[in-house]
Amino acid sequence: MTLRLAVVGGGWAGMAAAQSAAGPGVDVTVFEAARELGGRARALLLLRPDGVPVHLDNGQHILIGAYVQTLACMEQAGVPLSESLLELPLGLPFPDGSGLQTPVWAIRWPASLALLATMLTARGWSWADRLGLMRVAWRWQLQGFVCAPSDTVATLCQGLSVRVMADLIEPLCVSALNLPTRRAGGQVFLRVMRDALLGQGFANWRASSLLLPRTNLGILFPEAASRWLTATLDHRFRLRMGERVTGLRPEPSGWRLMGDGFDDPFDQVIWATSAGPASQVMHQLAQTTADSGEHPWSSSLGAWAEACGSLGFTAITTVYAWSPGLRLSQPMLALRDSPAAPAQFVFDRGQLHPNDASMQGVLAFVVSASAGERSALERAVLQQAREQLELHDLQPIRTIVEKRATFACTPDLRRPGPHLAPGLQAAGDYLDGPYPATLEAAVRSGVAAGTQVRVQAGRNSPDDGITSGRV
Numbered sequence: 001m002t003l004r005l006a007v008v009g010g011g012w013a014g015m016a017a018a019q020s021a022a023g024p025g026v027d028v029t030v031f032e033a034a035r036e037l038g039g040r041a042r043a044l045l046l047l048r049p050d051g052v053p054v055h056l057d058n059g060q061h062i063l064i065g066a067y068v069q070t071l072a073c074m075e076q077a078g079v080p081l082s083e084s085l086l087e088l089p090l091g092l093p094f095p096d097g098s099g100l101q102t103p104v105w106a107i108r109w110p111a112s113l114a115l116l117a118t119m120l121t122a123r124g125w126s127w128a129d130r131l132g133l134m135r136v137a138w139r140w141q142l143q144g145f146v147c148a149p150s151d152t153v154a155t156l157c158q159g160l161s162v163r164v165m166a167d168l169i170e171p172l173c174v175s176a177l178n179l180p181t182r183r184a185g186g187q188v189f190l191r192v193m194r195d196a197l198l199g200q201g202f203a204n205w206r207a208s209s210l211l212l213p214r215t216n217l218g219i220l221f222p223e224a225a226s227r228w229l230t231a232t233l234d235h236r237f238r239l240r241m242g243e244r245v246t247g248l249r250p251e252p253s254g255w256r257l258m259g260d261g262f263d264d265p266f267d268q269v270i271w272a273t274s275a276g277p278a279s280q281v282m283h284q285l286a287q288t289t290a291d292s293g294e295h296p297w298s299s300s301l302g303a304w305a306e307a308c309g310s311l312g313f314t315a316i317t318t319v320y321a322w323s324p325g326l327r328l329s330q331p332m333l334a335l336r337d338s339p340a341a342p343a344q345f346v347f348d349r350g351q352l353h354p355n356d357a358s359m360q361g362v363l364a365f366v367v368s369a370s371a372g373e374r375s376a377l378e379r380a381v382l383q384q385a386r387e388q389l390e391l392h393d394l395q396p397i398r399t400i401v402e403k404r405a406t407f408a409c410t411p412d413l414r415r416p417g418p419h420l421a422p423g424l425q426a427a428g429d430y431l432d433g434p435y436p437a438t439l440e441a442a443v444r445s446g447v448a449a450g451t452q453v454r455v456q457a458g459r460n461s462p463d464d465g466i467t468s469g470r471v
């Protein structure tokens, strides 16, 4: 008998869930409220100030070689990885040439030696800076990259110099956890460090390699996954774009999903929206089912909705700007940030898309953990570009403030788990797991939920040709 699966949400978690569940005996329907797939990591068509259309993203994203499940899903979906991602060795170079950069002669060295070479050659660092970092990194390793749940990243970094904090730890922490070190949870930071610096990367990539998208984020995974699902499942895959699920109701044999003009039955549901709508709908479901008294899981679902609803969020702002003929010294540069100069990174989209004329001269400035209002942020970033990059004729394309970009990955955080009720699971970057809110966290949770469905469908044979061996 065929199992009818509904996936609610066509972000990276939802598409990974659909892909992982796909196989003989499973019909997959994805409901996506928006007009495009990808959620917070989606493509966006914008206009340059001279009227030329340019394909950008909802926010500039970066992957690393340690994103093994994301890269495996992309590969399975048919995305040509080496063409679609520009690999850069770990580095945080500033426009003045200071900062960390793996020396060219060490790029092919074993990871730990390359890291050592990077530290020893960091420009502007004293021997005290380097020794301090080695001592602290050694301490982390001795502790097995584990710390007290209440530790912040700042606590873990006691003993590091101001220079090492400014050139390395602060930019790494804000880019990975979207919080400054004094607020960010130490345990998740250590896990990211361990996996990125000492872990196994996907295929031949170093775990610590920075992977910059060379296509827009829609093409990079969600649209490819949708094509793969159509090719694999044919009419057993349905994509219902622009359809928001507003409620669900348990039935003896599964679930009914309701929305504007539909009320459809499914055997299993993976709820893959962000935390806000997940908390709302599950809260409602817990209340209605508790009233009837028939469902023993209503109270645990209520607790889940509460945990989900109590997560805090931090913003990310992306300022896209353009100047004809502009080219930075590198595809990605770190910037010195302060409240008046809020961007931490700038990306040269022209270098990432060398064959796309519309992209030449387009920069993406990233303000992680951003605060304040859109136009003030835009002005401050353009001023920062004048001062730190000597770019005086940049014209803004669009400034996008994502207020709820990531959950606030603070110490002692209790994240909700994936189990909601029988036949109803959650997927999304906010669920309990080793990583902060990232593409990898989203995809991992989606793969886990999808695989569970396939196991339950009794079709989880390793040689059915659906699951990539690496996932």
Ligand SMILES: Cc1cc2nc3c(=O)[nH]c(=O)nc-3n(C[C@H](O)[C@H](O)[C@H](O)COP(=O)(O)OP(=O)(O)OC[C@H]3O[C@@H](n4cnc5c(N)ncnc54)[C@H](O)[C@@H]3O)c2cc1C
Residues within 6 Å of the ligand: 008, 009, 010, 011, 012, 013, 014, 031, 032, 033, 034, 037, 038, 039, 040, 041, 058, 059, 060, 061, 062, 063, 243, 244, 245, 246, 272, 273, 274, 277, 316, 317, 318, 402, 404, 405, 406, 427, 428, 429, 430, 437, 438, 439, 440, 442
């Ligand atoms: C500006 C920005 C920059 C970022 N940079 C990075 C980065 O460099 N590297 C990195 O790894 N991560 C980065 N992230 C984080 C990353 O984008 C997210 O962790 C990831 O996209 C979350 O995916 P998701 O599928 O869990 O959730 P979402 O992307 O939120 O997807 C949920 C989907 O559900 C849909 N939906 C919601 N409600 C309903 C409903 N009722 N019915 C049907 N559909 C519904 C939404 O429209 C959406 O498409 C960044 C995020 C932002 C915003």
